[in-house]
Amino acid sequence: MSEPVISIKNLSYRYRGQKERALEDISLDISQGDFLVVMGPSEAGKSTLAATINGLVPHFFRGKFEGQVDVYGKNTQDHTVAVMAEEVGMVFQDFEAQLFSTNVELEVAFGPENFAVARDEIERRIEKNLHLVGLEEYRNRPPSTLSGGQKQKLAIASVLAMQPKILVMDEPTTDLDPISKLGVFNIADQLRQRDDMTLIVVEHETEEALKARHILLLNKGKVIRYGPGHEVLRDVDLLESNGVRPLDIVKYFHQMGETDLPMAPEDGLSRFHAKGWRISDAKHAKLVANDKARAQQYGDIIIRCQGLKHSYSGKVEALRGVDLEIHRGEMIAIVGQNGSGKTTLVKHFNGLLMPTEGSIEVDGKPANEQGVFVLGKKVGYVFQNPDHQIFSETVFDEVAFSPRLRKMSDEEVKQRVEEALEAVGLSGFESKDPFSLTKSGRQRVAVASVLAAKPEVLILDEPTTGLDYAEQRSMMELVRHLNEKGSTIIFVTHHMWVVSEYAHNVVVLNDGQVILRGTTREVFSHEEMLRVAFLRPPHIVSFSNMLGKTMLTAEEAASCTEGGDV
Numbered sequence: 001m002s003e004p005v006i007s008i009k010n011l012s013y014r015y016r017g018q019k020e021r022a023l024e025d026i027s028l029d030i031s032q033g034d035f036l037v038v039m040g041p042s043e044a045g046k047s048t049l050a051a052t053i054n055g056l057v058p059h060f061f062r063g064k065f066e067g068q069v070d071v072y073g074k075n076t077q078d079h080t081v082a083v084m085a086e087e088v089g090m091v092f093q094d095f096e097a098q099l100f101s102t103n104v105e106l107e108v109a110f111g112p113e114n115f116a117v118a119r120d121e122i123e124r125r126i127e128k129n130l131h132l133v134g135l136e137e138y139r140n141r142p143p144s145t146l147s148g149g150q151k152q153k154l155a156i157a158s159v160l161a162m163q164p165k166i167l168v169m170d171e172p173t174t175d176l177d178p179i180s181k182l183g184v185f186n187i188a189d190q191l192r193q194r195d196d197m198t199l200i201v202v203e204h205e206t207e208e209a210l211k212a213r214h215i216l217l218l219n220k221g222k223v224i225r226y227g228p229g230h231e232v233l234r235d236v237d238l239l240e241s242n243g244v245r246p247l248d249i250v251k252y253f254h255q256m257g258e259t260d261l262p263m264a265p266e267d268g269l270s271r272f273h274a275k276g277w278r279i280s281d282a283k284h285a286k287l288v289a290n291d292k293a294r295a296q297q298y299g300d301i302i303i304r305c306q307g308l309k310h311s312y313s314g315k316v317e318a319l320r321g322v323d324l325e326i327h328r329g330e331m332i333a334i335v336g337q338n339g340s341g342k343t344t345l346v347k348h349f350n351g352l353l354m355p356t357e358g359s360i361e362v363d364g365k366p367a368n369e370q371g372v373f374v375l376g377k378k379v380g381y382v383f384q385n386p387d388h389q390i391f392s393e394t395v396f397d398e399v400a401f402s403p404r405l406r407k408m409s410d411e412e413v414k415q416r417v418e419e420a421l422e423a424v425g426l427s428g429f430e431s432k433d434p435f436s437l438t439k440s441g442r443q444r445v446a447v448a449s450v451l452a453a454k455p456e457v458l459i460l461d462e463p464t465t466g467l468d469y470a471e472q473r474s475m476m477e478l479v480r481h482l483n484e485k486g487s488t489i490i491f492v493t494h495h496m497w498v499v500s501e502y503a504h505n506v507v508v509l510n511d512g513q514v515i516l517r518g519t520t521r522e523v524f525s526h527e528e529m530l531r532v533a534f535l536r537p538p539h540i541v542s543f544s545n546m547l548g549k550t551m552l553t554a555e556e557a558a559s560c561t562e563g564g565d566v
Contacts, residue, residue, distance in 0.1 A: 004029035005166065005198055006053060011067035012221075013048060013057055022048040024221040026067075030214075032165075035192035035199045037209040037229065040218035041243025041468040042438065046202045047093065049218065050170045053200065054088035055081045072165065086115070089164030093171040093202075095155040104130070104146075105139040107154055111162035122161075129157040133187055148338035149180025156187060166198045167191065173208065174465065177337040177494050179534035181208060204468060206233060206247050207539055210263060217242055234261045245469040245497065248540035252554040256561060265543040272547070276564035283560040284549045291519045294504060299328030302457060302488055303349055303379075307358035310344055318344040320512040321358065328456070331480070331489040333499045333520070336509035337534030342492045343384075345509065346459050349490065350379035363456075377406075380450035384462040384492075386442040387435075395421070395437075395445055396430035402453040420448040424478055440471035447478070458482060460491040464498055476502045497538045500524060500552040508533050525550040 008028040014021045023045045030036055038046045051057040055076040058065035069076045072087050092098055101107040105126055112122045130136045133153035138146065143154055152172060159167065169188070173181040185208050191197050192211065203209055212229035219242045225232055232238075236246040236254045246254075249268040250261045262268045308322040318341045326332060334342045347353040348360050351372040360367045363378055383389045392398035399420050403413040421427050424444040429437075434445045443463065450458060460479065464472040472495070480502055483489045493499060499506060499520060506523040508516035510533040516523050524530070524537045527545060536542070544551040551557045 005032045005072055006030040007068075007070045008052070009068045009070075011049075011052065011069060013052070013063055013065050015048075015061065015063040018063070021221050022063075023052075026221075026223055028216070028223070028226065030198060030200070032198055033192075033195045035188070035211065035213040036201070036216060037212035037214075038200065038202045038216045038218065039204070039206075039209065039239075039244050040224070041470060042440070043220070044218040044243075045221040046218055047170050048221075050090070050168050050200065050202050052076065053166065053168050054090050055079060055084040056090075085162065085164070087164060088166045088168060089159035089162055091152075091155050091159055091167070091169040091172055093174060095152050095172065098155045098158070099143040099151060101143065103140050103142055104135060104154055107143055108158045108161045111158060115162060125161045125163070129160045132160065132190065133157045134183070147180070149176050149183055152176060152180070152184055153187065156184070160191075165196065166200065168200045168202075170202045171204065172201065173203070173205070177534045178496055178536045179531070180338060181205070181494075182536070185211075204244075206239070206245055209233065210247075217244065219243070230263065233263055243468045243470040248497075248538050248554050249543060252540060252543070252557050255554060255558040265539050265546065268539075268543050269546050272543075272561075277561050278563040279544070279547050279549045279551075279557075279560050280562045281549075283562075284551070287551070287556060287560070288521065291504075291521055295519070298330055301325050302328045302363055304361045305345075305348070305358065306360075308345075308348065308355050308360055309357035310341075310348070310353060311356045318512055319348075322509075322512075322514055324507065324514060324517070326457075326488065326490065328488050329483070329486070331483045331502065331504045332491075333503035333506045334490065334492045334509065335494075335496075335499060335506060335533070335535060340509040340533065341512040342509055343461055344512075346461065346490060346492060347381075349375075349457065349459060350381050351375040352381065376402075376455070377453055378455055379457040379459060380453055380455035382443075382446050382450050382458070382460045382463065384465060386439070386446040389446045389449070390434050390442060393433060394430065395426065395432050395434050395448075398434050398445055399448045399452050401449060406453070416452045416454070417448075420451040423451055423482065424448045425474075438471075439466050440475065443467070443475060444478070451482070455487075457488040457490065460489070462492055462494070464493060464495050472498065496535065496541075500538050500541055508535065510534075520552060521550050524552065 008026055011023055011026040012021055013023040040046055048057060052069050059081050099107055101110055108126045108129055109122050112125055130139055133156055135153055143151060173184050188199060189211055192199050215229045215232040217225040224242055233247055234250055236251055239246045247263055249265060250263055253261045262271045303326040305322050305324040308319055310319040311317045336342050351367055354368050362375055390398055396417055399417045400413050403416045424447050426444055434442055463475050476498055479489055503520045506520050507514055516526060516529055524541045540554050540557055544557055
């Protein structure tokens with residue numbers, strides 16, 4: 001067996017000022033040509049481990065480093081990050097922070113130029129890597145004009161142009177729409193087929209990890225499991241107990257009592273037919289009937305858009321004639337690719353933006369006649385990044401801000417804060433500094449601060465971004481509970497499993513226009529149309545569509561399966 005290209009021995013690391021270790025006694029060998037996916041919940045140590053491969057830990061991030069990391073025989077403690085960059089390329093989670101040149105071509109050329117590569121060789125590398133990531137026609141465009149997915153591809157191309165032997169990508173698809181995510185992993189798939197390239201990807205989404213040769217599961221800085229990808233991904237209970245969402249198809253067959261578990265929809269379809277199973281028409285019809293019955297419970301229209309258009313600076317047309325009605329009691333997802341107009345649309349619902357053309361009514365009155373202050377009482381808005389919303393020194397003061405702004409008595413303010421914190425599960429946190437909480441905790445504070453105003457409608461812009469699976473579940477269960485208590489919920493998301501499991505209805509935007517609107521089941525049955533909008537449903541939905549009956553979860557599919565030896 002050949003020598004490992006990365007050898008990690010007894011690695012432990014604690015950040016300066018922290019009591020707990022970020023990594024604890026990790027030993028690991030990685031061979032040339034491997035495709036390793038690192039998974040685990042928040043604060044598992046994934047990004048810290050990635051940063052040890054190119055020497056950012058310990059040279060850039062200070063702390064107590066124990067053990068040894070060798071990359072192609074170089075001890076990372078003895079070599080600078082600049083030296084290690086010749087062996088290890090790094091694509092960061094915040095990939096936009098890596099881009100700074102005035103056009104795409106110069107961005108890709110920057111690294112090789114710093115390595116004093118000859119001009120003609122630089123040109124060859126530009127051509128080769130822009131072709132690899134599909135950005136040849138954008139070489140003269142400023143990076144700022146690219147979509148999120150294109151910027152991510154550019155970050156990858158600029159790192160690959162330095163011809164590293166090892167590529168480390170830290171959660172490269174966090175803020176991308178499903179098809180852009182697929183594009184990044186298609187690039188990874190091409191790279192993994194090169195024997196000279198070793199690929200390490202930190203990733204939350206199990207569907208994106210299907211082609212991993214090995215998976216490393218971390219939790220609280222410790223190795224929970226390290227093994228072949230197909231073995232780790234089939235261990236439903238292990239993944240769930242360590243904050244990672246299992247594959248839909250694996251979960252479905254696991255629930256059906258199978259032990260030999262297919263992982264992809266196509267393999268699942270073959271196994272389904274081989275077992276002699278079928279989907280019960282009556283049971284599926286009952287799911288559809290339940291969807292319709294729920295719709296009968298909605299109230300009157302609370303938000304109505306007619307011919308809604310919005311242009312930024314009079315040039316960029318973000319919305320191009322949106323007609324939409326939202327009823328009281330709905331829980332509706334707004335989905336679409338990066339730049340499709342989702343956030344622009346929902347910012348009109350509470351007056352953060354006003355139409356360039358067309359109209360929007362909230363609670364039967366034109367939004368432009370009500371203003372932000374009045375609309376804010378009816379429509380609450382939770383931003384994607386809670387740190388853009390939070391500013392107070394204590395949780396109590398943060399949640400009390402809106403009631404105080406509305407001149408409520410101290411007693412009523414106290415009552416509003418108590419009710420809001422109880423609703424988000426943060427009772428007892430009143431005196432805490434909100435910035436001392438986790439991302440999930442800060443997100444809950446942001447929700448509570450909006451709830452304190454008792455709005456009828458709650459808008460959440462990407463409420464699950466940056467959260468691990470357990471935190472995503474917790475956040476969405478909270479949102480579902482608020483809906484069941486009477487709140488109208490509108491949420492924007494890229495996570496299609498969140499849509500399939502929690503949304504009653506879905507609006508699909510593409511290039512500023514609504515191209516699909518209906519129940520989640522209806523919308524997800526139109527996979528071709530979804531693909532036009534750079535979306536794809538979860539694997540279990542694709543699997544069920546192949547069977548001719550759209551089901552939204554593994555549980556639904558299992559409940560409708562009959563025949564054979566069931």
